[in-house]
Amino acid sequence: MSSCLHERNYNRRLPGRPTVKILIIDDSTAMRMIVRKTLRLAGFEGHEFVEAEDGAKGLAAITAAAPDLVLSDWNMPNMTGIELLEKLNQTGVKVPFGFVTTEVTPDMRQRAAAAGAHFVVAKPFTPESFRDALGAFIR
Amino acid sequence: MNTALQSSATTPKAPALPGFEKVRRFWSPHAARWAAKILPGEFFVTAHDEVITTILGSCISACIRDPARGIGGMNHFMLPEDQTVGRNAWLEGAGSLATRYGSFAMESLVNELMKLGAERSRLEVKLFGGGRILATMSDVGAKNIEFVHRYLRLEGFRIAAEDLGADCPRHVEYFPRSGVVMLKRLKALSVRDIADQETRYRRRLLAPAPPEDVELFA
Numbered sequence: 001m002s003s004c005l006h007e008r009n010y011n012r013r014l015p016g017r018p019t020v021k022i023l024i025i026d027d028s029t030a031m032r033m034i035v036r037k038t039l040r041l042a043g044f045e046g047h048e049f050v051e052a053e054d055g056a057k058g059l060a061a062i063t064a065a066a067p068d069l070v071l072s073d074w075n076m077p078n079m080t081g082i083e084l085l086e087k088l089n090q091t092g093v094k095v096p097f098g099f100v101t102t103e104v105t106p107d108m109r110q111r112a113a114a115a116g117a118h119f120v121v122a123k124p125f126t127p128e129s130f131r132d133a134l135g136a137f138i139r
Numbered sequence: 140m141n142t143a144l145q146s147s148a149t150t151p152k153a154p155a156l157p158g159f160e161k162v163r164r165f166w167s168p169h170a171a172r173w174a175a176k177i178l179p180g181e182f183f184v185t186a187h188d189e190v191i192t193t194i195l196g197s198c199i200s201a202c203i204r205d206p207a208r209g210i211g212g213m214n215h216f217m218l219p220e221d222q223t224v225g226r227n228a229w230l231e232g233a234g235s236l237a238t239r240y241g242s243f244a245m246e247s248l249v250n251e252l253m254k255l256g257a258e259r260s261r262l263e264v265k266l267f268g269g270g271r272i273l274a275t276m277s278d279v280g281a282k283n284i285e286f287v288h289r290y291l292r293l294e295g296f297r298i299a300a301e302d303l304g305a306d307c308p309r310h311v312e313y314f315p316r317s318g319v320v321m322l323k324r325l326k327a328l329s330v331r332d333i334a335d336q337e338t339r340y341r342r343r344l345l346a347p348a349p350p351e352d353v354e355l356f357a
Contacts, residue, residue, distance in 0.1 A: 030246075
């Protein structure tokens with residue numbers, strides 16, 4: 001699998017696009033539903049949502065669906081969110097990536113920033129949390 | 140093991156897992172184990188043979204364990220009142236404060252168990268609380284029960300046992316190693332203190348979210 005293909009797909013400038021494809025990765029069905037609904041409440045209407053239930057399936061979804069933005073949980077079976085981001089870095093796949101996570105420790109923040117995450121949103125978030133975090137990526 | 144011979148002197152207190160150091164733990168002579176007492180809004184997980192205890196009014200405690208690993212934990216939560224969406228209808232209210240908070244309380248416990256090595260598909264859930272303890276309060280307990288049932292159904296967890304609703308507070312002792320629960324329905328005498336404690340907890344839930352819930356990296 002060529003990583004160049006991914007870079008070409010993901011380097012598009014997002015704010016100019018009318019519709020953004022957002023991949024939500026979380027092992028909780030309820031939480032994926034809540035994230036999607038809260039994004040709508042935050043005013044991010046009319047975008048396309050794709051879902052995956054762990055890091056490994058998220059990786060497959062990034063390849064298959066070429067999302068414009070990834071919102072990932074941290075603690076998940078099979079592959080954690082940070083393992084997924086580090087895997088993307090190793091394979092040269094560039095996609096804007098943020099965490100939406102239950103637990104946020106200073107070590108996690110540091111590791112997320114070092115891996116190139118754009119933001120960390122702590123649960124239980126609010127629509128305002130999403131507006132603050134995603135405003136730079138989505139209109 | 141002869142539990143009569145066990146005491147705090149002969150049974151060392153296992154160190155609490157990181158993040159759970161503040162939960163109060165004491166020697167329970169009748170359980171012959173160290174006990175962790177959780178308050179509204181707290182949760183506790185353990186990989187040791189100890190007991191987790193709490194007192195519930197309209198709040199819910201989910202007792203969750205992986206029987207194959209002998210690890211488990213208990214939370215203690217209620218849904219904040221959500222004036223933005225009215226009744227906490229599940230799908231319509233999926234972005235509501237109540238649903239976000241309740242899901243967070245459940246996921247926090249499940250995540251900690253999985254970090255200890257629990258397998259999600261093996262998790263066994265027991266539910267307690269959701270009582271209607273004061274006639275003057277709206278039936279917060281019923282809303283909490285409705286939430287937790289819908290949440291667990293959606294997540295595909297099986298409920299092994301439950302004692303929910305009714306008009307009494309409950310004292311719960313949970314033994315995660317065996318899955319045994321010792322439940323006592325309390326008399327109305329104790330209602331006022333429990334209701335006051337839950338009201339204070341509820342007010343905390345309505346406070347604005349701390350500003351550090353979002354961190355943007357340069």
